[in-house]
Amino acid sequence: MKGAASTMRAELIGLAGVVERNVYLTKRYFLWDVAFFLWTVANTLTIVFIAKGFEATGATLDVDRATTSLLIGAVIWAYLGIIFEFLTETVAWERWEGTIEYTFMAPLSRAMHLAGQGVFAIIYGLARAALLFAVVAFFFDLSLPNANFLAALLVVAVASISFIGIGMMTSVMPLISPEKGMQLGFIAQGVLLVVSGVYYPVEVLPQWMQWIATISPATYALEGARAAIMEGAGVTSMWEHVWPLIIIGVVSVPLGLWVFSRGERYAKHHGKLKRSG
């Protein structure tokens, strides 16, 4: 019993260590992060202006509603990008720095190692998403009197667990292909973008794509966030979006760990850990 408690304590210290390291790196690369944030703001504005553009061409639509819907889509998309980026960096950054062998020979379990990376990604990603939402909403003078941001936060937080599970699967790619592995991670992100209703309702997709949408956590995160912010849906009414996310999370996290462990085993068998390409 004492041994198990001691081991768990060591594991949690390791998890906190990953968060601590990311805090150090964020401080050291702060100006780069600011520059990247400005790029994200520009990108988000480009998308959100589409609603105004349609109105200018004579189309009839509720511009405020369309603008808010696109904004939510763009912010959640940017958030998802941050989660995937941090998870993929678990391997890619350490390869680049040359520290990966020291990290992988340490006694911390891979589950806690990846969880530490995920925890920081969620904290950083949520703060960044909130700031992005506020900055872009300011440009459009959006009025959201009924918005329930707490409910939106809840559904995105629950979805984050599934995002991390999927991120774990893609983060192992740089171990298998140091040169192109990180880019392969974008494939998963791209699939989620297409099928999850980021910028349009899922209902406009062909039926087979709608089936894929039902297993995408982003679908439920977007539906829940839009219901909370645009309709003012409360925390209790988020359940219809939360329960599918719990099921996807329960499947995707163990699956992500399993895929990562297979990739790690492959890398250790073929001597792929040491390369710094």
Add this chain to the structure above:
Amino acid sequence: MLDTAEEITIAPVPGNGSVTAVEVVDLRKEFVRRKKRKTGFGRERKRVAALDGITFTMRKGETLAILGQNGSGKSTLVRLLSTLLLSDGGSVRIFGHDAYREHRAVRRLVNRVSVEASFFKKMSATENLSYAARFYGMAPSQTRDRIPEILERVGFPRDRLGDSMENLSRGTQQKVALARALLTSPVLLLLDEPTTGLDPRSKLEVQQFIREIRESHDATVLLCTHDLAEAETLAERIGILDAGRLIALAPADELKARYGTETLEEAFFAATGKTLEDEGEEDDE
């Protein structure tokens, strides 16, 4: 220092009361290498033995040097002992623990310094060491005093504790690498060419520190090098690794006597037919 290290058992050798630190039996590792010649579907591949059935033991507290050319299998051996590679045959036991089946127990006992002092370059020495320590279960309360203390021991300048690693000299970075390894109180220290590329002064300082680690921590040290003088002054026994095979393992004087030579360099040449400066083939894929 490690809470979790208390759970790790260190098995004595039955019969003689001494402790076997490392037991390597018929260890084999192959890598797939692409041939230069192209076939219709790309380059042909061949399997190359990086380690070809090596067997040896080390007793607790011993320093063993492995001499070999680049590509002789030294780094592969270190990576197998530190659980960074999976073998293709044979076994490795570290203080009685199987390196494959009990890799987490082994990881708590082992640390390593390699030729490249790999760090997060934008982070300071203190931050890098904190990160490494957390992975071994060391809380901030345990490292707050310990890290500056250990950096001072390796001769790291106190006024540069906050400097990014990228602004430190290669010799200073290598001292921080030694501090990182020592911080987790390893009972087996794997040194893979720790002084290669250092200036003579830094080299001597690092070698002196290795002696201190061995004496003060009762650590077992496996030193892979192609520096003959370093091997002779630091190690009690010297192994010669050639093309993945351990062709000799004995104290330096015994090796010289066996091959009828005056120097270790001549003994190496007599054993392998090569000089240490000759380039072997890379041992990894």
